[in-house]
Amino acid sequence: MTRVVVEDASYVVTVDDADTVLTGTTVVVEDGVVTALRPADDGPVDADSVLDGRGRLLLPGLVNLHTHLPMTLLRGLAEDVDLQGFLTRVWAAEGAVMDPGTVELGASLGALESLLGGCTTQLDMYFHHEAAHRGAVAAGSRHVIGPVFMDGPGPDGLAWDERIALMRAWPAAMDAIGGPEVPVPAMPHATYTCSPERLAEVAATLAEVGAGRRSLLTTHVSENAFENSDVRERYGASPTEVLAGAGWLTGDVPFVAGHGVHLSPEDRALLAAAGGAVAHCAGSNQKLASGALHWEEVHDDGVRLGIGTDGCSSSNDLDMWQAMRQAALLARLTSGRPDVASAHQVLRAATVDGARALGLGDLVGSVEVGKRADLVLLDLERPHLTPVHDVHALLVFAAGRSDVTDVLVDGEVVVRGGRSTRLDTADLLARCRERGATAGAAARAAGEAS
Template sequence: MSRLAVAGARHVVTVDPDDTVLHDTTVVVEDGTIVEVRPASAGPVDADEVLDGTGRLLLPGLVNVHTHLPMTLLRGLAEDVDLQGFLTRVWAAEAAVMDPPTVQLGATLGALESLLGGCTTQLDMYFHHDAAHRGALAAGSRHVTGPVFLDGPGPDGLTWQAREELLRAWPAQLAALGGPQVPVAALPHATYTCSPERLAQVAATLREVAGDRPALLSTHVSENAAENADVAARYGRTPTEVLADAGWLTGDLPVVVGHGVHLSDSDRGRLAAAGASVAHCPGSNQKLASGALHWEAVRESGVRLGIGTDGCSSSNDLDMWQAIRQAALLARLTSGRPDAASAHEVLRAATLGGAEALGLGDVVGSVEVGKRADLVLVDLEQPHLTPVHDVHALLVFAAGRADVTDVVVDGEVVVRGSRSTRVDTPALLARARDRAAAAGAAAEAS
């Protein structure tokens, strides 16, 4: 049995059902599970490892519900374009250089960036998903992924049959690779790159191969107006209606729709009835001029909201703190109401709400006894974090990834003193620079 103690945290933002905030508190972890949350005044804990929480705030790990980690290597290759222009430019670079070893490298780099910023879980859609998973696990992430589907060959050159075979093999492969608990995922790219018949096939196959294991479906939906127009011209339906017809919205599996900027009232009603979630990516949506998701309308429809960064080619970073702040501010802007999205609500969306969207709400997302220990320490001894009047507002509107000092995933300390305990960072960065040069050349050639 291994014991970890996070000792004497000045504040603990639990994100429990009552949004409890504790003070001067120690959290005890045994074999990866939180077993005790106790006053620091109760005295020292017998533990194999101790993280000093003095002058720090403890919160659950952030959950990124929509990203593309290996695209860290493509950062900055598609600037000043909309979604369609972005895809044209980036897919050319991906086809040229993003083979499995490169994907694994990019995923490690992306997971490292995420973890250093306090993001412990990512829903990651990318080609060569098994390589991406190995890369993210190497850095210590709780990494949710699965095969990507497109009607055509795509940048990875695979046939539809090959993608189906990858999905059938994925549950066993996922179990063999180990790592923190995650669902079996299937990730068709979008309703404009996968036909309705094949979307239905993916859902049916996932239900078959997952068996009694937790499973998840996710795809891009209504990211910009041009996408909606394209799908309507092809099928006379919205992307959400296409998913409903394809058997995605039956309520038996978690479904995460990426972006959801241009959902109709009817779309939101369908998603809510199925218990589906929207992955809100405000940074990417603004950068690509895709539009502004109306947080209040989505929430009031009953659809769960999580927060995502999207990939580094469309948002340019994996900074969940920035995405959290943008989500809160954009909600106020689109509604004209300063109370449209409270700091409590937005922080919950980035932690427990994201975990629930992935079917992991009973596993992570809050600091509670019985949950797995995905935890983050934030250094409060900073001018911009002093004084503390409202800890939720402090986290949403003032804190940033540079304030993260220590990160625990599944009970393992993967970041200590703002440095990875798993990754040789200088060596990784050198390899990434070398491989990124080839990606840049391919993008220029396109």
């Protein structure tokens, strides 16, 4: 048995159902599972590894509900354009440079950035999913990814039948790579790049290959107004209605809608009835001028909300603290109400609600005995975190990724003292700079051509 102990944490923000906050608490982790939350004055606990919690705040690892980790290598290559202009430039760069080796490299970089910032779980969507999974798992992430589907060849050049074959092979391939437990997902790009008939085939294939284990469906949904009008012109229905007609919203499999900015009341009713979730990417949506999701409408209609960063080529970073703050502030701006998107709600969206959206709520998302130890420690000995009056408000409106000192995933300390315990960071950065230069040249050529 391996035992890791966080001794005498000044605060433990559990994000349990009662939003319990503990003080002066020692957290005991045995073989990856939280086994005790005990008063620190009960005395020390023998352990294989000890983290000093004094002057620290412990909380569950953050859950990024929508991102594209390998696009760290494309950061800053599609600026001052809308979603359609962004796709034109980025897809050209992807087709030129994002082979499996490059994808693995970019996923490691993205996972490292995420983990150093306290994000332990990512719902990732990218081509060459097997390579991306290897890269992210190597960094220590709880990484959720599966085959991407498009009617056309896409940047990876695959035919439809090849994509279906990858879906059938993915559970075994994922098990072979290893890493913390995650669902088997299928992730068509969008309703404007996959026909309804093929979306139905994806859902049926996942039901077959995911039988007896956790599974998940996700895709981009109503990211901007043009997408809605384009899909309605093609099929006479909204993207959500297309998905419902393709058998995606039965409630049998967890479903995450990436973005969901322009959902109608009817769309929201369909999602709520199916137990679906929206991954709110406030930063990316604002940067691409895609629109503003109305938090209070989505929340009040019974749709679960999670927080996402989107990919680095649109949002430019994987900072979940900034994403939380943007979500809260945008919700108050659009509603005109300072009580919308409370700090409690937003923190839950970035932790336990994100985990539940993935079908992992029984494993992670809160600090509770019996759950897997995906945990983050923040240094409270910082001017901007002093004094502490409301810990939830502190986390959403004041804390940042530079405050993260230590991170556990599945009970393993993957970040200690602000440094990765798994990766040679200097070597990774050097290789990413070299490959990034090639991506930059391809993106600039695409921009000139368009």
